[in-house]
Each structure stands twice: as structure tokens, then as C-alpha cells.
Amino acid sequence: MIIDDLTEITEKELASRKKFTIRCCVAAGCVSSNSVGVKEALERAVRDAGLEDQVEVRGVGCMKLCCQGPLVQVDERNESPGATVEIRSVDTGPLYQKVTPEDASALIGTLQGGSSNLSQADPKHPFFAEQLPIVLANSGVIDPDRIESYIAAEGYQALHDVLRELTPKDVLDSVLQSGLRGRGGAGYPTGLKWGTVAKTPGTQKYVICNADEGDPGAFMDRSVLESDPHSVLEGMAIAGYAVGASQGFIYVRAEYPLAITRLQTAIKQAKQLGLLGSGIFESPFNFNIDLRIGAGAFVCGEETALMASVEGKRGTPRPRPPFPAESGLYGCPTLINNVETFANIAPIIRKGAEWFSGIGTEKSKGTKVFALAGKITNTGLIEVPMGTPLRKIVELMGGGAPDGGQIKAVQTGGPSGGCIPADALDTPVDYESLTQLGSIMGSGGMIVMDETTRMVDVARFFMEFCMDESCGKCIPCRAGTVQMHEILTRILNRKATRRDLEKLEELCDMVRHTSLCGLGQTAPNPVISTLRYFRNEYSELLVEDAYGPRRNGNGQCAQPTADSTL
Amino acid sequence: MAAKTLTIDGKQISADQGATILDAATDAGITIPTLCHLDGVYDVGACRLCLVEVAGINKLLPACTTRVHEGMVIKTDSERLRKYRRMTLELLFAERNHVCAVCVANGHCELQSLAYSLGMDHVRYDYRFPKWGVDNTHTLFGMDHNRCILCMRCVRVCWHIEGAGTKNVSGRGSGSQIISDLNQPWGTSDTCTRCGKCVMACPTGALFAKGATVSEMERDRTRLEFIVTAREKKQWIA
Ligand SMILES: Cc1cc2nc3c(=O)[nH]c(=O)nc-3n(C[C@H](O)[C@H](O)[C@H](O)COP(=O)(O)O)c2cc1C
Ligand code: SF4
Ligand code: SF4
Ligand code: FES
Numbered sequence: 001m002i003i004d005d006l007t008e009i010t011e012k013e014l015a016s017r018k019k020f021t022i023r024c025c026v027a028a029g030c031v032s033s034n035s036v037g038v039k040e041a042l043e044r045a046v047r048d049a050g051l052e053d054q055v056e057v058r059g060v061g062c063m064k065l066c067c068q069g070p071l072v073q074v075d076e077r078n079e080s081p082g083a084t085v086e087i088r089s090v091d092t093g094p095l096y097q098k099v100t101p102e103d104a105s106a107l108i109g110t111l112q113g114g115s116s117n118l119s120q121a122d123p124k125h126p127f128f129a130e131q132l133p134i135v136l137a138n139s140g141v142i143d144p145d146r147i148e149s150y151i152a153a154e155g156y157q158a159l160h161d162v163l164r165e166l167t168p169k170d171v172l173d174s175v176l177q178s179g180l181r182g183r184g185g186a187g188y189p190t191g192l193k194w195g196t197v198a199k200t201p202g203t204q205k206y207v208i209c210n211a212d213e214g215d216p217g218a219f220m221d222r223s224v225l226e227s228d229p230h231s232v233l234e235g236m237a238i239a240g241y242a243v244g245a246s247q248g249f250i251y252v253r254a255e256y257p258l259a260i261t262r263l264q265t266a267i268k269q270a271k272q273l274g275l276l277g278s279g280i281f282e283s284p285f286n287f288n289i290d291l292r293i294g295a296g297a298f299v300c301g302e303e304t305a306l307m308a309s310v311e312g313k314r315g316t317p318r319p320r321p322p323f324p325a326e327s328g329l330y331g332c333p334t335l336i337n338n339v340e341t342f343a344n345i346a347p348i349i350r351k352g353a354e355w356f357s358g359i360g361t362e363k364s365k366g367t368k369v370f371a372l373a374g375k376i377t378n379t380g381l382i383e384v385p386m387g388t389p390l391r392k393i394v395e396l397m398g399g400g401a402p403d404g405g406q407i408k409a410v411q412t413g414g415p416s417g418g419c420i421p422a423d424a425l426d427t428p429v430d431y432e433s434l435t436q437l438g439s440i441m442g443s444g445g446m447i448v449m450d451e452t453t454r455m456v457d458v459a460r461f462f463m464e465f466c467m468d469e470s471c472g473k474c475i476p477c478r479a480g481t482v483q484m485h486e487i488l489t490r491i492l493n494r495k496a497t498r499r500d501l502e503k504l505e506e507l508c509d510m511v512r513h514t515s516l517c518g519l520g521q522t523a524p525n526p527v528i529s530t531l532r533y534f535r536n537e538y539s540e541l542l543v544e545d546a547y548g549p550r551r552n553g554n555g556q557c558a559q560p561t562a563d564s565t566l
Numbered sequence: 567m568a569a570k571t572l573t574i575d576g577k578q579i580s581a582d583q584g585a586t587i588l589d590a591a592t593d594a595g596i597t598i599p600t601l602c603h604l605d606g607v608y609d610v611g612a613c614r615l616c617l618v619e620v621a622g623i624n625k626l627l628p629a630c631t632t633r634v635h636e637g638m639v640i641k642t643d644s645e646r647l648r649k650y651r652r653m654t655l656e657l658l659f660a661e662r663n664h665v666c667a668v669c670v671a672n673g674h675c676e677l678q679s680l681a682y683s684l685g686m687d688h689v690r691y692d693y694r695f696p697k698w699g700v701d702n703t704h705t706l707f708g709m710d711h712n713r714c715i716l717c718m719r720c721v722r723v724c725w726h727i728e729g730a731g732t733k734n735v736s737g738r739g740s741g742s743q744i745i746s747d748l749n750q751p752w753g754t755s756d757t758c759t760r761c762g763k764c765v766m767a768c769p770t771g772a773l774f775a776k777g778a779t780v781s782e783m784e785r786d787r788t789r790l791e792f793i794v795t796a797r798e799k800k801q802w803i804a
Contacts, residue, residue, distance in 0.1 A: 319611035319631045319632075471739070472737070472742035473718075474612050475654050475658060475715075478661075479661045482661070510650050514626060515614070516611060516612065
């Protein structure tokens with residue numbers, strides 16, 4: 001494989017484009033509402049109408065407005081002379097929603113000038129118009145099952161340039177200058193992490209892609225893998241070159257069968273074309289990627305537990321340091337990044353670090369993908385520049401609460417995050433601002449709640465999740481979450497007193513500061529943040545202490561009886 | 567090996583490079599409470615009792631797995647640490663059925679003596695009273711899950727000192743359980759060499775030699791020491 005081969009594939013791919021491309025979403029969301037059946041019906045309708053030479057029906061990745069699936073978009077060929085790359089016409093062709101197989105012939109009829117009353121989404125709606133796709137640029141456009149489709153969208157260009165024109169140091173500098181931070185939750189600067197792995201001596205190093213995505217309600221990583229698997233492979237290969245690794249692993253949960261199949265196909269195709277394997281682009285660089293399937297424990301998303309699991313051991317975290325960058329998989333220096341982090345790499349190399357760092361805020365660069373869910377009109381995937389105000393996301397793009405309801409709070413960061421109250425909706429979404437509000441960016445789950453939501457319920461839901469998902473290794477998390485869950489249940493059952501609430505807060509503090517890994521350290525966050533903004537919802541549920549105030553040994557009340565803080 | 571100098575609880579001490587804070591403190595005669603640590607086996611940092619404050623670091627660090635650095639200033643005891651340690655013990659006592667009065671390890675139990683020394687005089691959390699069983703199928707030893715604190719000492723000695731690999735953990739969270747082989751009765755295990763090292767390693771009354779009754783279960787840690795010194799120092803102590 002040399003650069004001419006890439007160009008040839010691109011040209012062939014573009015030349016073979018027919019007048020119309022009908023894009024039919026085949027990512028998990030739409031598949032679950034029978035988009036595969038829709039695609040087959042569309043293909044049949046094209047045949048019946050004798051339009052095979054004019055219309056291509058293409059399975060593509062997520063088209064973002066998942067709540068209205070199956071989604072089908074019609075795209076007419078761009079005849080303008082400069083159109084060398086895959087046409088991105090998200091805002092041009094009509095976008096049909098909730099399409100059924102029965103709609104197929106009517107839909108094909110519209111191509112011949114027929115009219116139809118099929119339900120359409122408005123591609124100019126802010127939900128689409130305000131998005132800035134970098135990670136999801138190919139999602140909904142290319143065919144994830146065909147590497148040629150990715151190559152036609154400038155795929156593997158960046159890998160070529162890196163291997164043939166840049167030194168590992170150049171790549172590290174680019175990633176550092178881009179200001180990219182890890183998208184897996186903590187937001188650690190990616191360039192720094194890569195630099196550490198590159199500098200750590202070692203003959204064997206590894207690159208791991210964390211595709212465990214365990215936050216309830218989050219599906220960003222799944223969509224990227226299902227819609228554009230090659231972008232992750234390309235990012236990993238570039239990372240391998242930069243840090244000096246020749247082997248990569250993708251750790252993906254078994255609950256994502258479609259993502260696993262797509263990845264397997266993608267790896268096979270990349271190997272066939274020599275884009276993975278040895279001597280890539282006729283350089284001395286070798287890189288292979290293998291899949292490791294996780295059994296779906298949330299804690300296995302934690303990097304040290306993940307590596308134990310890859311090694312075939314029980315997936316429990318271990319104390320850091322040593323960090324994976326120094327001693328990771330099989331004791332070797334290991335780079336571990338999130339799916340979305342890797343998907344940002346090829347665009348950064350192609351368009352330059354300055355371009356990337358021009359997007360976003362001072363400390364949070366680029367875009368972030370969010371999975372918008374909960375009490376909101378438009379549920380689905382959005383990718384927006386860092387620093388976009390939360391209000392714009394939930395009210396303008398998301399369309400607010402359905403049926404005119406009032407938004408009460410927005411939960412970000414899943415079980416490790418917190419609730420942001422409605423009056424803080426003007427906060428820009430970036431790592432620092434969210435942390436200041438007592439929540440976190442997290443991996444991108446965003447759950448909108450309206451007035452019918454009881455915050456104590458929310459806190460208990462996430463505590464139950466953490467209790468069930470605790471690995472059981474350390475005492476504060478294993479036993480502490482059980483007791484916190486018990487107290488929350490008692491509060492909800494109107495059986496708890498002020499003293500129980502104090503115990504709960506004390507446990508929050510203790511579990512946060514003494515747990516071994518991030519799961520335990522952040523498990524109290526949903527309680528702490530709901531107490532911070534919605535304390536009255538807790539105190540309203542408390543009952544009088546039947547035994548009256550406790551006394552200490554001096555005959556004085558240990559606690560003041562009248563409560564000033566509640 | 568270069569030495570490092572550091573301050574623990576106001577005391578200037580020196581420690582070997584690569585030593586843990588726990589090693590350094592023990593050498594200097596400073597006691598840090600521990601439960602999952604066991605001399606001779608690698609540390610896992612699970613019980614969180616040994617957490618200490620290190621100046622300039624806003625996280626608490628486990629003494630058993632943190633290596634010393636030049637100029638470290640460490641506090642092993644503070645109001646806050648004592649409170650966290652007491653709470654950790656309270657959580658343990660509430661978690662399973664620790665009924666000292668009828669336990670073989672009464673008076674010889676590390677959990678019990680830590681509760682004394684750290685002043686944990688009562689448990690403020692709801693006792694969970696879980697239903698755990700006793701495995702009495704082994705001819706020499708028994709396992710009472712009601713007393714287990716999941717410190718994993720038995721697992722570590724079984725794999726890394728004896729090399730039998732009988733003991734393991736199944737489940738997760740509060741449902742974690744010590745198992746033998748493929749979660750079968752201990753007595754039917756093909757791999758158990760009946761060496762008794764797990765019994766000697768256990769800090770509580772969870773693992774016991776059969777025939778012992780209340781308060782009779784004393785541990786003989788020298789059984790571990792023999793192999794560990796042989797391995798590490800190439801000395802065969804009698
Ligand atoms: C309990 C727990 C679960 C986690 N789950 C995930 C996950 O599902 N996906 C992920 O990318 N990172 C997850 N992380 C974060 C990883 O440990 C790690 O920081 C991340 O993969 C680093 O990648 P990044 O630098 O690209 O963000 C989790 C962390 C914790 C503590
Ligand atoms: S904090 Fe929870 S998940 Fe993490 S090591 Fe401790 S018990 Fe396991
Ligand atoms: S049986 Fe004993 S040694 Fe094993 S984990 Fe339980 S308490 Fe620890
Ligand atoms: S002795 Fe250090 S965590 Fe248990």
C-alpha cells in the first residue's frame with residue numbers, strides 16, 4: 001500500500017457514486033426499530049423501479065436523532081467540480097424519520113418526482129445545525145462495513161503522512177499542541193500521556209482503546225464504533241507510532257455485538273489492505289490490533305481493572321502509581337485512551353493542531369459528543385464545541401422538556417457525576433466549569449430531568465448502580481455504598497431522621513477520600529450534588545427522632561436540637 | 567541501594583530506596599494500622615486502614631503500597647485519619663456476622679484488636695445480618711464466611727507462597743466470596759495441599775483449624791516466615 005493506492009481507491013469510490021445515495025442508518029438504535037428491514041425494502045423498491053444504475057442504498061452509521069429512527073436520508077450527487085471528497089450533505093437532502101419497510105416504494109417514488117406524505121425531520125433544526133462534527137463527521141455518511149468508503153472520506157491519509165513524513169516527536173508535539181484532553185472522563189491531557197509512554201523505556205509497549213462504556217444511558221462510544229470503526233483504528237495506529245508500540249487492543253463490552261462485528265470487519269479489511277500489520281505504507285512500522293471482549297462490569301472501564309481483565313485476571317483495580325504509562329499491561333508501558341479520544345487523532349493530524357485548538361475554550365479544546373437522554377424532546381447524539389452553554393444544548397438543540405414541561409436539572413457524568421440545577425444552565429460545558437458545579441464532564445452521558453423527578457430517587461438510583469458494580473476489593477466502596485444506599489432508601493421511605501442524614505454525609509466524605517479507585521471515590525457525587533442544590537427535598541422526607549436529642553456524657557446535648565442547616 | 571530520608575510523624579528517619587511508607591514506619595517503630603497487609607506477600611492496598619497524609623498531596627495514600635521519596639513529610643495519625651479508620655471498622659462489623667463471643671478467634675483476632683486500639687466502641691450503621699454459610703467439608707480446616715472481611719490474604723498466600731491456587735474470589739461488591747477451586751466444597755478440592763497457610767494468614771475467625779473452639783484459634787505465622795525468608799534471603803531458618 002502506498003499513497004497512490006489510497007488515491008486510486010478514493011477515485012474509484014467517487015466515480016462509482018450514483019446519482020442518488022440513500023443513506024439508511026444501521027447503527028444499533030435504528031437497527032432496534034427494524035432499519036435493516038427498511039434497508040432491504042428500499043433495495044427491493046429500487047430494483048422494482050428499475051433504478052439500480054441511479055440509486056445506491058447505503059447502510060451508514062448513526063444519524064444522531066435516534067429517537068426518531070429508523071432514519072433515512074436522500075443525498076443527490078454533488079456535481080460541482082471541486083467535490084473530491086465524500087459529500088457531506090447532512091443539511092441538504094430530505095431526512096425521513098420513523099421509516100417503515102412499507103414506506104420504501106413511496107420514498108423511492110420521490111426520486112422520480114413523486115410526492116409523499118412521509119414524516120420528515122428538519123435538517124436545518126438547531127439539533128443538526130448547531131453541531132460541529134469532528135468525531136462524528138463520517139457518522140451517517142460513510143458505510144462502516146466498507147473500508148473504501150472511509151478511505152474516500154480522507155481515511156488513512158493521516159496515518160500515511162505520519163508514517164512517511166513525521167517523526168514520532170512531531171506527532172507528540174501536534175497532539176500536545178492541539179490541547180486534546182482524554183474523553184473517557186478525567187480529561188487528562190492526551191499529549192502528556194502519550195509523551196510519558198514514549199519516554200518510558202521498554203522494548204514492548206501497548207496501546208489500548210477503552211471501549212467499555214459502562215455509564216448508564218451513555219452510547220457515544222458505541223455509535224462511533226458502529227458508525228466509523230476505522231477512525232478509531234487509524235487513531236490507535238498513529239498513537240502506536242508516536243509511543244513506539246506495535247500491538248494494540250480494543251477492550252469492548254460484550255453487550256455491543258454490532259460494534260464488535262463492525263470492528264472485526266474493519267480490522268480484517270485494514271489488514272488486507274496492509275493498513276495494519278507489518279511495514280505499513282512501506283515504512284518500518286508494524287502495528288496490529290486485537291479485540292478483547294469484556295463481560296460488562298462497569299469497573300472494568302477503570303484502566304487498571306481493564307488491564308487485569310485483558311490479562312485474563314479478575315477485573316479489579318490496583319493502586320496507582322505505578323500508572324499504566326510506566327507499568328501497564330503485562331508490566332509494560334501502556335497507553336490507554338478512550339474511543340472518542342482516538343477518533344479525534346486523525347482529524348488533528350490532517351487539519352493541524354492549530355485548527356483543533358481554535359475550537360472550544362481556553363482549557364478545553366475541540367468538541368464533545370453527548371448522548372442526550374431523559375425528559376427531553378430530541379434524544380440522540382450531539383457533538384458540540386467545548387464551551388457551548390448547557391442551555392443551548394438542552395433547550396435549543398434538545399427542544400426542552402417534552403409537552404411543555406419545565407427542566408429541573410441536568411445530570412452529567414453518570415454515576416460519577418452530579419446534577420446541575422436549571423438556574424445554572426448558562427454554564428459553558430467544559431471540564432473546569434462542570435467540576436466547579438460539583439459535576440463532571442464524564443464520558444458524555446447527559447440526562448435531562450423535569451419537575452416530576454425526585455432528586456433523592458436519582459441519588460438512590462446511582463448509588464444502587466455503584467453498590468451493584470463495586471468490585472468488592474476495598475472496604476469503603478464495598479460496604480460504604482451498601483450503607484449509603486440503605487440510608488437513602490430509609491429517607492425515601494420516610495423512616496430517616498436528621499441524624500441519618502448526617503451519617504450519610506459523613507459516609508460520602510469518607511468513601512470519597514478513602515476508596516481505592518475512581519468508582520468508589522466518585523460514588524458519593526450524585527448524593528453530594530443533589531444535597532448541594534436540592535437539600536430541601538431531603539429534609540422534607542425526614543422524620544422526628546423518636547428518642548429526642550442525644551446527650552453526651554456531660555449532660556449536654558451533643559447536637560443542637562433546632563436545625564439551622566436544613 | 568541509596569537511602570532516602572523522610573519525616574514520619576515529626577520523626578526524621580531514613581529508609582531504603584524502594585521501601586514502602588509502611589516498611590519505613592515499622593522500622594522506625596511507628597505503628598500504622600493494617601488489615602490486608604501481611605509480611606511476606608505482595609500488597610494490594612485493599613483495606614484502606616493504612617492511609618496516611620503526605621504533605622503536598624491532597625489525596626490520602628496507602629502506606630503499604632506507596633514507596634518513599636526523598637524529603638516526604640508523612641502524618642500517620644490525625645483526627646481525620648482516626649475517624650476514617652474507625653468508620654472503616656464499623657463498616658466491616660456491620661457487613662457480616664462478627665459475633666466475637668462465640669468466635670474461635672476471640673482474643674486472637676486482628677479485626678477485634680484493631681477495634682480496641684482505634685477506639686471503635688460501637689457500630690452506628692445497620693447490621694446487615696447476611697446469610698452466609700460455613701464450609702466444613704475439609705478434613706483439617708473450616709471456612710466461616712460470616713467472619714470473612716475479604717482481605718484476600720488467604721488467596722495471596724495460597725497462590726504466591728504455597729503455589730496451589732486453590733483459593734479465589736467469586737462475585738463482586740458485597741456479594742464477593744472466597745471460594746475453593748471452581749466454587750466447590752473445600753473438601754472436594756483437588757488442588758488444596760492441606761498446608762494450612764491460608765488458615766495461618768487469616769486475620770479473623772473465618773479460616774480455622776478444626777477442633778478449635780471459642781477463643782482457641784491462635785495463628786502460627788512462622789509457617790509463612792519460613793518459606794518467605796528462604797525465598798527472599800536464601801536462609802533456612804529452623
Ligand atoms: C469506575 C470507572 C469506570 C470507567 N469507565 C470508563 C469507560 O467506560 N470508558 C472510558 O473510556 N474510560 C473509563 N474510565 C476512565 C479510565 O480509567 C481511563 O481514565 C480512560 O480510559 C483514559 O482515557 P482518556 O485519557 O482518553 O480519557 C473509567 C474510570 C473509572 C474509575
Ligand atoms: S473503589 Fe470500589 S470498585 Fe474501586 S477498588 Fe474499591 S471496591 Fe473496587
Ligand atoms: S478468609 Fe480470612 S484471609 Fe481469606 S479473605 Fe476472608 S478474612 Fe481474609
Ligand atoms: S494494609 Fe494498606 S490498604 Fe490494607
